[in-house]
Amino acid sequence: MREGGTHPPAMIDLHYWPTPNGWKVSILLEETGLPYRLVPVNIGRGEQFKPDFLAISPNNRMPAIVDHDPPGGGEPVSVFESGAILVYLAEKTGQFQPKDLRGRFEVLQWVMWQMGGLGPMAGQAHHFRQYAPDPLPYAIERYTKEVNRLYGVMNKRLADRDYLAGEYSIADMAAWPWVVPWKNQGQQIEEFPHLARWFEAVKARPAVDRGFAVGKDLRSTAPMDDEAKKVLFGQTAASTQK
Numbered sequence: 001m002r003e004g005g006t007h008p009p010a011m012i013d014l015h016y017w018p019t020p021n022g023w024k025v026s027i028l029l030e031e032t033g034l035p036y037r038l039v040p041v042n043i044g045r046g047e048q049f050k051p052d053f054l055a056i057s058p059n060n061r062m063p064a065i066v067d068h069d070p071p072g073g074g075e076p077v078s079v080f081e082s083g084a085i086l087v088y089l090a091e092k093t094g095q096f097q098p099k100d101l102r103g104r105f106e107v108l109q110w111v112m113w114q115m116g117g118l119g120p121m122a123g124q125a126h127h128f129r130q131y132a133p134d135p136l137p138y139a140i141e142r143y144t145k146e147v148n149r150l151y152g153v154m155n156k157r158l159a160d161r162d163y164l165a166g167e168y169s170i171a172d173m174a175a176w177p178w179v180v181p182w183k184n185q186g187q188q189i190e191e192f193p194h195l196a197r198w199f200e201a202v203k204a205r206p207a208v209d210r211g212f213a214v215g216k217d218l219r220s221t222a223p224m225d226d227e228a229k230k231v232l233f234g235q236t237a238a239s240t241q242k
Helices: 020-032 082-093 101-130 137-160 170-179 193-203 206-213 216-220 226-233 237-241
Strands: 012-016 036-040 064-067 077-080
Touching: 012 020, 020 082, 020 101, 020 170, 020 206, 064 082, 077 082, 082 101, 082 170, 101 137, 101 170, 137 170, 137 193, 170 193, 170 206, 193 206
Parallel strands: 012 036
Antiparallel strands: 012 064, 064 077
16 A cells, blocks of 8 residues: 555555545455555545545545556546445455355345444444534434444344354455444443454454554544534535535
């Protein structure tokens, strides 16, 4: 991985900020060994609204990638949405996603589960518990309990297997970063022994450690101040028209 500069042949540009959704992709890139260039997107300062970024991520969210050496050749391919990026890179490399029908969809359904459930619910729990200007007990209870339920789903799933879809896969890379801030989500991980065992097993992987560390210095130079909160939590349709 390199930061800044121009990209050499076969380089992937990773438009990124160190958050759970960003970590999913940096972890997979480290696991696969694909060369990539880090392109920071400071989401607390509105860089996700710049026209050049919106051209590849119209939802004004990171991460996004641009693959300058896509399968089959041709023009660079851009992909936004972290789940789609995981699938793209898994298919590009032939790693961390089975090729047989049953195995592939065993993985994909858990990736979709994370995208549609664990990520949004944990994100809302984190928001209302950490960032809401005024405490909203109903919202805090609602999302904290839903994350608790989703942790229970994972715990049950992992009772008789090492990883969410059998072998280690992009399903685990999708879910793990959203369990990292379990304390901020109001959870006690020791209440979920199978989940806790899985969490530590994934954490112990060298590539996960490297991927989790990508851009770690960015957070220290971009504190979550009032300006950042306004940018992150005050978006409307007008924000996408800039």
